[in-house]
Amino acid sequence: MKGKKIIVGTLLIAVLGGSLFFTTAFMRKAVGYSTGTVSYKNIAQNVEATGDVHGEETMTYYSNITAPVNYYELSVGDEVKKGQRVVGYDLEDLITLRDQAELTAKSAENTMYGQVKKSESNQAKYNKAESDIEVYKNTYALFRLASDYVNQDQYQENWDINCIAASLNKDIADKTGAINSLTLELEKAQMYQDVNEVNRLVSEIETLNEDVADLQADLAGLPPATLSPEEYATTVINGNWMSDILRNWTETSTLKNTYENQILNSYQKEQLQNSYELSALNVDTAEENLTKATEGVVVEYDGIVTESYIKNGSVVTKGTPLFTLESSKDMKVDVGISKFDIGKIAVGQRADIDIAGNGYTGSVTGIKRIAESDNSDKAKVSVSVKFDAPDEKVYIGLEADVKIYTEEKEGVLVIPLEAYYADDEGDYCYIIKDGTVQKQYITTGIETDEYIEITLGLKEGDIVITDAVTDEQVGTKAESK
Numbered sequence: 001m002k003g004k005k006i007i008v009g010t011l012l013i014a015v016l017g018g019s020l021f022f023t024t025a026f027m028r029k030a031v032g033y034s035t036g037t038v039s040y041k042n043i044a045q046n047v048e049a050t051g052d053v054h055g056e057e058t059m060t061y062y063s064n065i066t067a068p069v070n071y072y073e074l075s076v077g078d079e080v081k082k083g084q085r086v087v088g089y090d091l092e093d094l095i096t097l098r099d100q101a102e103l104t105a106k107s108a109e110n111t112m113y114g115q116v117k118k119s120e121s122n123q124a125k126y127n128k129a130e131s132d133i134e135v136y137k138n139t140y141a142l143f144r145l146a147s148d149y150v151n152q153d154q155y156q157e158n159w160d161i162n163c164i165a166a167s168l169n170k171d172i173a174d175k176t177g178a179i180n181s182l183t184l185e186l187e188k189a190q191m192y193q194d195v196n197e198v199n200r201l202v203s204e205i206e207t208l209n210e211d212v213a214d215l216q217a218d219l220a221g222l223p224p225a226t227l228s229p230e231e232y233a234t235t236v237i238n239g240n241w242m243s244d245i246l247r248n249w250t251e252t253s254t255l256k257n258t259y260e261n262q263i264l265n266s267y268q269k270e271q272l273q274n275s276y277e278l279s280a281l282n283v284d285t286a287e288e289n290l291t292k293a294t295e296g297v298v299v300e301y302d303g304i305v306t307e308s309y310i311k312n313g314s315v316v317t318k319g320t321p322l323f324t325l326e327s328s329k330d331m332k333v334d335v336g337i338s339k340f341d342i343g344k345i346a347v348g349q350r351a352d353i354d355i356a357g358n359g360y361t362g363s364v365t366g367i368k369r370i371a372e373s374d375n376s377d378k379a380k381v382s383v384s385v386k387f388d389a390p391d392e393k394v395y396i397g398l399e400a401d402v403k404i405y406t407e408e409k410e411g412v413l414v415i416p417l418e419a420y421y422a423d424d425e426g427d428y429c430y431i432i433k434d435g436t437v438q439k440q441y442i443t444t445g446i447e448t449d450e451y452i453e454i455t456l457g458l459k460e461g462d463i464v465i466t467d468a469v470t471d472e473q474v475g476t477k478a479e480s481k
Contacts, residue, residue, distance in 0.1 A: 030477035033469070035432060036416040038462040043453065044408040045446045047344055049383075051335030053355070053398045055304065055326025056365070056386055061087075061297055063316040065289045067094055071296070072312040074323050078305045087297035087322055094293050098286040105279035112272040119264035126263060129256035136249035140242055147238040161222055168219040172212055179208045303327045304396050331390040332365065333400045336372075336380030344406035351385045354401040361388045364404060407446050414451040419464040420444070430465040430473070431458070437478045439471060 071088030080086060182205050189197035264272070307324035310316060333353055337345055345367060353360040366384035373379050385402050387394065419429045428441045445453030458464070463480060 030435060030479040031473075032479050032481040033432065033437075033465045034467045035463045035480040036419055036466050038413060038415055038454065038458045038460055038464060040411050040460060041414050041451060042408070042410045043412060043414055043446065043448050043451050044405045045344070045448055047337065047341040047404045047406055049335035049337055049402050049404070051333045051385075051400060051402060053331060053333055053394060053396055053400055055306075055328060055396060056330035056332045056384075057301060057303070057327040058306075058324065059300070060307070060324045061299075061322045063087075063297075063318060063320045063322055065089065065094070065292050066317045067091075067289075067293050068315045069310060069312060072310060072314075072322075074305050074308050076305055076308055079328060080299050080303055080305065080325065082301050083298060085296045085298050089293035089296060091290065091293055094286070094290045098283070098290050101279070101283045101286040105276070105283045108276045108279040112276045115264060115272060116269065119262065119269075122259045122262040126256055126259035129252050129259060132252045133249060133256065136245050136252065140245045140249065143238045143242045143245065147235060147242075165219060165222055168215050168222075172215045172219070175208050175212050175215070179205055179212070182208070297322060299325060301325075301327050302329045306396065326396055328396075329390070330386065331394055331396070332384045332386045333362070333402050334382050334384055335402050336374050337383050338378065338380055339371075341406075342367075342381045342383075345383055345404060346406075350405050352403045352405075353385065353387065354403075355394060355398055358393050360390065360394070362386050362402075363388070409446060409453065412445065413454045413458065413460060415454055415458065415464045416466050417447065417450055417452050418466040420447075420452050429458075430469040432463045432465060432478045432480065435477055435479065437465065437469065437473045437476050439474050 068090040069087060070090045072086070074080070074086055182201050186198060186201040186205065189201060303325040305323055306326050307321075309321045309323060316322070345364060347364050347367060349364045351362045351364060353362050362385045364383060365386040368382040371379040371381045383404070385404065415429060421428050421430075426441050427444050428439055431438050431440050440457055442457030443455045445455050447453070465478070
């Protein structure tokens with residue numbers, strides 16, 4: 001029994017062993033996968049965007065004078081060359097304004113010099129009058145001193161006598177005047193036969209006549225003047241001289257005041273100078289405007305007219321827009337970059353530009369510091385990419401596709417992007433190692449459309465699977481297709 005069992009067992013083992021051999025042999029068959037090789041390459045990360053072509057320089061030309069335009073032939077789309085004269089002005093009115101300004105300036109100059117010269121003449125006359133007044137004052141003092149040489153006692157006595165005589169003469173005149181007035185009243189009283197009034201007036205007139213007689217007697221009784229004839233003559237001569245000197249002194253003082261009022265002060269001279277300089281400035285302005293009009297408007301760079309605001313024959317004022325010009329040699333594409341990519345963009349980065357299948361190279365030259373909403377209401381930042389060498393196929397306003405290379409590396413270890421995965425534990429890929437599928441966690445760097453940089457976890461020559469793989473295939477036999 002044991003032997004059978006053994007035999008039976010042996011047979012069973014033999015049968016089972018044969019079945020296991022065939023099953024294991026079947027399971028060991030390798031699965032073919034699309035693969036890639038870990039290798040060193042030059043890679044570049046990029047940001048793609050679409051924008052419109054514009055000139056690198058955009059300038060609106062304005063009229064710098066007021067005048068009629070007599071030459072203008074520009075239309076939107078016209079191409080112009082640097083140094084080309086594109087606007088001409090009519091010069092007739094400007095020549096007239098220049099001539100008028102020159103005449104006004106000459107008149108202002110003559111007025112200024114004339115008034116200054118007149119002021120200088122009055123200043124000289126004023127100075128002479130002031131000097132003459134000093135002479136008159138000193139001469140008068142000398143004659144006054146000569147008169148004072150007359151004996152002071154005699155002078156004082158004569159003065160007293162003259163004062164008394166003057167007082168007596170005044171009293172006589174007053175009483176004589178009163179007599180005349182009473183005489184008129186007496187005639188009226190006699191006409192009206194008013195006896196009492198007549199008697200009263202007669203009495204008063206007689207009293208006044210007596211007073212006048214007494215005063216005249218006192219006047220006649222005054223002592224004669226005590227000045228000698230020589231002294232009296234000297235006094236008279238000196239008095240006449242002093243009278244003449246005083247008259248001249250007064251007249252000269254009046255003239256001095258007149259001259260003084262006709263002398264320009266510093267403010268008046270400054271005002272005349274300012275008026276002249278202003279008129280001279282008007283001449284410069286008129287001459288400058290005429291020069292500008294003669295030169296016309298000359299463009300500063302090769303370009304294409306994108307806006308035209310006037311026509312030939314228009315009368316333009318200073319500051320009127322004439323036309324807008326965008327450069328045709330220096331050209332750019334303005335693209336909108338989203339918030340996800342703008343942090344990668346920097347001035348100087350190279351770029352590829354595609355316009356209707358025509359390829360060009362360029363570089364980032366400007367990044368605006370403000371975001372603006374596009375047609376999709378997404379805020380984007382405008383980035384300017386300048387053409388390195390635009391040709392005649394680059395038209396302003398055309399749409400262009402731009403690829404900006406934000407980061408570039410040479411000779412870095414990479415795998416195809418199709419082999420890259422990520423989960424909560426990190427980045428990883430599937431490799432074929434020792435003939436089986438293995439999961440390999442990795443550390444990555446920059447990423448492009450085709451490759452991703454590997455900084456840790458793989459080495460050159462490793463085989464990575466680019467087909468879709470899951471963790472269920474880990475450990476199974478594998479080979480490259």
